[in-house]
Each structure stands twice: as structure tokens, then as C-alpha cells.
Amino acid sequence: MNNAKPYQLLPFRFMRLNNNKFLVVNEVGEYIFLPNENFDKLVNYTLDRQCSTFLDLKAKHILTDTYVAPAIDMLAVKYRTKKAFLYNFTSLHMVVPTLRCNSNCIYCQVSKKDPNAVGFDMDKKTARKTVETIFISPSPCIKIEFQGGEPLLNFNRLKYIVNYAQKLNKKHKRDLVFVVCTNLTLITPAILKFFKKHNISISTSLDGPCDLHNKNRPLQNNKLSHGKFVANLKLSRETLGRGNVSALMTTPRHSLDQFKKIIDEYIRLGFHNIFIRNLNPYGGAKQESKTIGYAIEDFVSKYKDALNYIIELNLKGTYFAESFATLLLQRILTPFTTGFVDLQSPAGVGIEGAVYDYNGNVYASDEGRMLAAMGDQEFLLGNVTTTSYSQIFGGDKLRSLITKSCLEAMPICSHCALQSYCGADPVRNYAEHGDVECHAATSNTCKKCRSILLYLFELIERNDRDINRVFWSWINRSPFEGRAEN
Amino acid sequence: MDGILKRFEKKALTLEVNKELYQKEAILFAAHKFINRCFITIEPSSEKYINVLFRPKDENLQLDDFALEFCNELLDQQVRLNIEKSYGNIRELIVKQAFCPIENIQNEIKI
Numbered sequence: 020m021n022n023a024k025p026y027q028l029l030p031f032r033f034m035r036l037n038n039n040k041f042l043v044v045n046e047v048g049e050y051i052f053l054p055n056e057n058f059d060k061l062v063n064y065t066l067d068r069q070c071s072t073f074l075d076l077k078a079k080h081i082l083t084d085t086y087v088a089p090a091i092d093m094l095a096v097k098y099r100t101k102k103a104f105l106y107n108f109t110s111l112h113m114v115v116p117t118l119r120c121n122s123n124c125i126y127c128q129v130s131k132k133d134p135n136a137v138g139f140d141m142d143k144k145t146a147r148k149t150v151e152t153i154f155i156s157p158s159p160c161i162k163i164e165f166q167g168g169e170p171l172l173n174f175n176r177l178k179y180i181v182n183y184a185q186k187l188n189k190k191h192k193r194d195l196v197f198v199v200c201t202n203l204t205l206i207t208p209a210i211l212k213f214f215k216k217h218n219i220s221i222s223t224s225l226d227g228p229c230d231l232h233n234k235n236r237p238l239q240n241n242k243l244s245h246g247k248f249v250a251n252l253k254l255s256r257e258t259l260g261r262g263n264v265s266a267l268m269t270t271p272r273h274s275l276d277q278f279k280k281i282i283d284e285y286i287r288l289g290f291h292n293i294f295i296r297n298l299n300p301y302g303g304a305k306q307e308s309k310t311i312g313y314a315i316e317d318f319v320s321k322y323k324d325a326l327n328y329i330i331e332l333n334l335k336g337t338y339f340a341e342s343f344a345t346l347l348l349q350r351i352l353t354p355f356t357t358g359f360v361d362l363q364s365p366a367g368v369g370i371e372g373a374v375y376d377y378n379g380n381v382y383a384s385d386e387g388r389m390l391a392a393m394g395d396q397e398f399l400l401g402n403v404t405t406t407s408y409s410q411i412f413g414g415d416k417l418r419s420l421i422t423k424s425c426l427e428a429m430p431i432c433s434h435c436a437l438q439s440y441c442g443a444d445p446v447r448n449y450a451e452h453g454d455v456e457c458h459a460a461t462s463n464t465c466k467k468c469r470s471i472l473l474y475l476f477e478l479i480e481r482n483d484r485d486i487n488r489v490f491w492s493w494i495n496r497s498p499f500e501g502r503a504e505n
Numbered sequence: 506m507d508g509i510l511k512r513f514e515k516k517a518l519t520l521e522v523n524k525e526l527y528q529k530e531a532i533l534f535a536a537h538k539f540i541n542r543c544f545i546t547i548e549p550s551s552e553k554y555i556n557v558l559f560r561p562k563d564e565n566l567q568l569d570d571f572a573l574e575f576c577n578e579l580l581d582q583q584v585r586l587n588i589e590k591s592y593g594n595i596r597e598l599i600v601k602q603a604f605c606p607i608e609n610i611q612n613e614i615k616i
Contacts, residue, residue: 030596095602
């Protein structure tokens with residue numbers, strides 16, 4: 020300890036929450052709300068060492084009045100825990116067996132091809148090389164996620180990949196799991212039997228009640244999809260179990276005012292969570308932005324209403340979580356790491372997840388593939404048939420991307436009190452600004468994450484026992500046990 | 506607004522910031538936060554002052570309120586720089602200790 024100061028400040032970031040209060044967050048995401056007066060005392064070294072604020076700050080490793088080294092040791096352990104997503108290297112491998120699709124979604128982000136189009140299926144040689152490349156990854160956990168197009172349009176190749184991966188895994192002994200992202204309309208009992216045998220989960224898309232889902236996600240030739248979706252959802256759950264079928268939604272402009280109905284539909288169909296996602300600036304969503312796009316401020320405003328509605332539902336006894344809020348709450352309220360390739364620092368591109376396109380091209384992320392479909396190959400890392408694993412995953416391109424995606428070194432982000440809970444998405448930055456680095460002052464992603472994080476902090480600061488219990492039920496993934504007794 | 510002089514001219518705002526109270530880094534960090542709302546030019550005006558010129562992107566921007574907001578941000582940035590200085594190399598040591606443990610941290614601390 021320096022004798023000139025009564026205590027030593029440990030690294031923290033801060034921001035004004037309003038005219039009366041600061042949010043102070045240390046290097047590992049532990050936070051405290053401080054009235055202006057106490058903040059001034061803190062930074063001017065005049066805090067009373069017996070007061071509760073001082074003891075709170077000391078407990079949260081925002082200051083120390085004893086030896087500094089043990090505090091560094093403790094913070095380092097916590098820091099390592101928070102960054103544990105870096106341990107394994109690439110574990111999520113997204114494979115595109117075909118770019119053909121039988122859906123005609125109004126916001127299609129992948130520039131899909133017609134169901135009968137020729138030349139957009141992964142051939143056997145490419146599939147084989149893809150699986151072999153995946154198993155070079157040092158990660159003890161390998162998740163192969165089939166994307167599209169609609170992957171079931173090339174079910175034979177999907178089967179080949181699953182079988183070959185399992186064959187290789189007899190030697191590699193990884194924790195190997197499969198997920199198929201499908202619109203469910205082509206599901207059959209035979210396909211489900213294969214899924215069941217190989218322990219394959221389903222990730223599907225549900226945009227809301229019948230009229231909304233059909234409007235957003237019609238099939239080719241304007242056929243409606245919702246009826247088929249509901250019937251096959253039931254069939255899939257009966258075969259695979261309820262927990263092995265999850266769903267995602269996307270929000271075009273006309274869905275913004277429908278969040279309550281969308282949430283109700285998720286509950287009606289037996290889902291326990293929803294991920295309220297805004298449109299991505301890729302493919303059809305970008306081309307049609309004049310008719311289906313919106314200002315991010317509008318999305319955030321409706322998101323908050325939806326979150327309040329979901330909290331109310333929980334308080335009335337329906338266990339139902341919003342996945343983005345859950346992810347952020349886990350980062351705010353627990354010391355643990357949360358893997359989410361779109362929002363971490365350094366970014367998850369390539370080192371957490373990679374995409375293998377139907378032609379063997381490897382992209383740093385699914386969004387990188389989406390940009391490629393629009394003619395921009397900025398995030399192409401190589402091709403499984405011509406590029407070595409070390410060139411793809413250890414090459415200058417990926418290294419440069421990762422280097423430029425550390426919030427700790429970004430203007431504005433490096434000082435942001437919310438940094439511990441946030442992350443970088445260089446592909447999205449590039450799509451928005453033409454630059455992989457985050458320009459926080461003008462970034463829609465920053466506007467969204469910052470607003471939602473601040474809203475969550477507003478709710479946390481209320482210290483309402485019922486809301487707190489709802490939040491913890493989401494984090495623990497267990498139902499809320501009724502209102503707290505007074 | 507101690508250390509800051511304000512001047513409005515032709516739909517633009519110039520703030521003269523006293524260098525004895527605010528470091529150049531604080532001025533740059535603070536100004537950068539406002540690039541979404543203004544075109545910003547920074548240049549020395551005298552030995553004692555730095556001029557920060559804001560030209561609003563939206564002509565409806567209330568420059569009076571904006572000036573107050575900038576002053577708060579500038580103050581925050583200067584406080585940030587001051588406390589960052591007081592950490593010495595603690596932040597670097599936390600990261601280093603997390604991924605590449607140090608044999609004797611005590612010897613490495615520079616505060």
C-alpha cells in the first residue's frame with residue numbers, strides 16, 4: 020500500500036446513470052450503484068473506511084486497504100473464469116449441406132436458392148473434407164449445426180456427415196453433438212427416427228401466430244407454412260422429447276407491435292423461452308429494409324414492453340424466459356462465462372464458431388457467409404478442399420479479425436462501464452459501417468445492447484424481490500416459485 | 506463550467522478548453538463520443554486553451570444543452586484518466602496473472 024493514500028483503487032469503469040447516480044463496474048463485471056456524493060469521495064480518497072459503501076467496494080474488489088497482490092490474484096481468477104469461453108477454440112461448426120430452400124421468408128438473410136436449383140448442394144468429397152477439418156479443431160466439444168437453405172433438402176448428405184463424424188469420433192473421442200436448423204416442413208417419421216438414433220436436436224423458426232408466421236415465412240409458391248409447422252413440431256417432440264426442439268424468431272417491422280401475440284403463441288405451443296431478435300443487415304433483410312426495416316430505437320422500445328410483459332407472465336405463474344435478457348443477466352449477476360459468439364470480447368468469429376458452405380468455403384461466421392452471398396468475400400477464411408486447417412484458423416485474416424474485436428482496445432468501448440457484459444461482432448460492424456472495428460458512437464448494435472443493459476440495471480436497482488426471483492429463475496432455468504412473502 | 510469558455514457562431518459551437526485542467530486525451534475521448542451528432546474539429550487556440558468546434562449534423566440540435574452534456578463528459582474522461590493513472594499496472598497484471606501466472610506479483614506491482 021502507498022502510505023499517502025488511505026486505500027488503493029482497483030481497476031473499474033464507470034458511467035452516469037442519471038443526475039444523481041453512477042454505475043461502477045470492476046474488471047470482472049462486479050458492479051455497485053453509487054450516489055454522486057459517494058462516487059466523488061471514492062475517487063478523491065475520502066471515503067470513510069468504516070462505512071457500508073466502503074465495505075461493499077472492498078468486497079467487490081473495487082478498492083483495497085490491505086495488500087494489493089492478493090486482490091490481483093483474486094481478480095485474475097475471476098477474470099479467467101469470465102473469459103473461459105476462450106479455452107476450447109472452435110467448438111461450433113455450422114455446415115451448409117445445401118443452399119436450396121423450400122421457404123420464401125421475407126427477410127431471408129442467406130440468399131437461398133429454389134428447391135430445384137442445381138449446383139448448390141455439398142458434394143460427398145467436400146462433406147468428407149469438411150468433417151475431417153472439423154476434427155482437427157482442438158476443442159473437446161464439437162457441435163455440428165446444419166444450416167441452409169433447408170438442410171433437409173439434402174438429407175442424404177446430412178446423414179453422410181453425421182455418420183462420418185461419428186466414425187471419426189470413435190478415434191477422437193470428443194463430446195460430439197448435432198443440431199439441425201430446419202423449418203420443420205419436410206420432417207418425416209423416418210427423418211426423426213434417424214435424428215433420435217443419432218441424438219440430433221432441432222432448432223426451428225417460429226415468428227408468431229398463424230397469420231404472422233405465414234406472412235414472414237411462406238413456403239415457395241406462396242404456400243402457407245404454419246399448419247405444417249405446428250403438426251411437425253408435435254411429431255418432432257413426440258419422437259425427440261420436448262427439450263430437443265427449440266425455436267428462434269425474427270422481427271420484421273410489422274412484427275414490432277405484435278410481440279405480445281408472438282409470446283402468447285410461443286407459450287401456447289409449449290415453449291419456455293423466446294429470443295426476441297431484431298433484423299440483421301444482410302441479404303433480403305437489407306434489400307427490403309424500406310418495407311420491413313426499422314430504427315433500432317423502435318425495436319428497443321418494443322423489446323422493453325415485451326420484457327415487462329414476460330416478467331408479468333412469470334409473476335402470474337407462467338415460467339417463460341427471454342433469452343437475450345437471460346444471457347445478459349447471467350453476465351451481470353453471476354461470475355460465470357457465457358458463450359455467445361455474437362457478443363463477446365474477443366469476438367467469437369472463427370475461434371468459437373465457423374461456417375462451412377456447400378462449396379467448401381469456410382467463413383468466420385454465418386453472417387460472413389451471408390455477406391459472401393451478397394458478393395462480398397471479406398470473411399472467407401479458405402476452402403476445406405484447398406486450404407489447410409492452420410491456414411484457415413491460424414492465418415493472418417482470422418488473427419487480424421480477432422485482434423480488432425477486443426473491446427478492451429476500442430475507442431469508447433475501452434472506457435464503457437458495460438464492457439464486461441458486452442462484446443464485439445466484427446462482421447456486423449463491417450456490414451453496418453464498412454469497418455470491422457466497432458464505432459460505438461454510431462453503431463446500432465451498441466445502441467441496442469447499451470439500452471437493454473441499462474434497462475436491466477434499472478430493474479436490478481429496484482431490488483424488487485419478485486423481479487429478482489424471476490431473473491434468477493431464468494438464469495437457473497427453473498420455474499419461478501411464486502411471489503416473495505412480505 | 507470551470508476551465509471551459511463557450512462561443513456560438515453560425516450554427517456551430519466552439520468550446521475553449523483550459524489545458525491546465527483537462528488533458529488532451531480527455532478532450533479527444535470526450536469529443537469522440539459525440540461524432541454521431543456533430544462534425545468535430547480540435548485545434549490549439551493558444552498556449553493555455555484548446556478549441557473544440559462542433560458543427561451539428563442535425564440543425565435542430567440544442568447547442569446549449571449539448572455544451573453542458575459535453576462538459577460533463579469531459580469531466581468524466583478527466584476523472585477516468587486520473588484514476589487510470591492511480592491503478593499503475595494493476596490492470597495488466599490481472600490479465601497476465603489470469604493467462605500466464607506470474608511468479609511473484611508483489612515484485613511486479615508498480616503503483
